[in-house]
Amino acid sequence: MELRGKKHAIVVIDMLNDFISENGALVCKNGVKIVPQIRQLLDFAHENNIQVIHVQEAHRQKDRDFRVRPIHAIKGTWGSDFIPELQPEQDKGDYVVQKRRHSAFSYTDFDLFCREEEIDTLVLTGVWTNVCVRSTASDGLYHGYNIICVSDATTSQDDDMHVSGLRDIDIFGDIMSVEEYTTLVKEQLSQNQNV
Numbered sequence: 001m002e003l004r005g006k007k008h009a010i011v012v013i014d015m016l017n018d019f020i021s022e023n024g025a026l027v028c029k030n031g032v033k034i035v036p037q038i039r040q041l042l043d044f045a046h047e048n049n050i051q052v053i054h055v056q057e058a059h060r061q062k063d064r065d066f067r068v069r070p071i072h073a074i075k076g077t078w079g080s081d082f083i084p085e086l087q088p089e090q091d092k093g094d095y096v097v098q099k100r101r102h103s104a105f106s107y108t109d110f111d112l113f114c115r116e117e118e119i120d121t122l123v124l125t126g127v128w129t130n131v132c133v134r135s136t137a138s139d140g141l142y143h144g145y146n147i148i149c150v151s152d153a154t155t156s157q158d159d160d161m162h163v164s165g166l167r168d169i170d171i172f173g174d175i176m177s178v179e180e181y182t183t184l185v186k187e188q189l190s191q192n193q194n195v
Contacts, residue, residue, distance in 0.1 A: 001176065003184040004146040005121030009051040009114060010041055013104065013126030013133055013154075015086045016057060018072040018079035020127070025072040025079055028127040030155040030162070035085050037153040037178045038125050044182050046092045048189065051117055054088045055110070055126070055136070056080065058098040065100070102135035111143055121146040123181065125153035129165030137169045147173030150181060 015038065018024040020031040045052050058075035059065060073080040075098070088094040097110045104110045114122070122140045124133050124147065133154050137147045149169045156162040166175055176184075 001174070001180060001184065003181075003188055004148075004174065007051075007117070007119050008121045008123050008148075008185075009053050009117070009119045010045045010123045011053045011055060011104065011125065011136070012038060012042070012086060013055045013124065013136060014057050014073075014128075015054075015083055015126050016073055016079065017081050017083060018057075020083045026070055028155065028157055030157065030159075031127050034125070034127075034153050034155050035083070037150070038086060041123075041125060041150065041153055041178055041182070042086070042089075044185075046089070048185065050185075051119060052089070052092070052094040053104075053110070053113070054082060054086075054094060054096045055104040055132075056082065056096055056098050057100070057132075059100050063100055102132045103139040104132075104136040105139040105143060106135075114145070119145075121148060123148045123150060124169075125150050127154070128156040128161065129154045130156050130161045130168070131165075134165045134168055137173055141172045148181065149173055149175050150178055151175050152177050 018026055019028045057073040058080045059073050088096050097108050099108050122145050140147050
């Protein structure tokens, strides 16, 4: 397996109270299971000067999304806030992108920020693999980014949805575990130091 790209960003998608906490409005049942893996990736990123971007669903009260899904993640509410274990660490350079659609690219400054920071590879984590993660992955490809989806740091409501999302993303991106990704980055960093 080969690691593409020169500058990566770890992208944490929608790890919010309404999706992860048991009292959330639109709970992704498997969401709590991936928190330790995402935490591990974020610590690794901070230690190795890799950009972290937190994507936060933040709807308006009468968002069109609510015509097809329950009301959730209203901007400024507990439901839209990040879970305590994965709060953005802005003192370490974390960046927050708020969105109202599935993709982190839709009507946000996500692409602008990545281009300003010369990021060429998006390492996707979070929920739901078959919805917001997949939408961000496909839009990332359209915008010219390398896509890596971390299989054990993403999840959906059930395993079938998760696997379906990974299968789609695998068509245009790389699927790796946390261990595979961090090992490849360490090897790359070691090679760069020996040059």
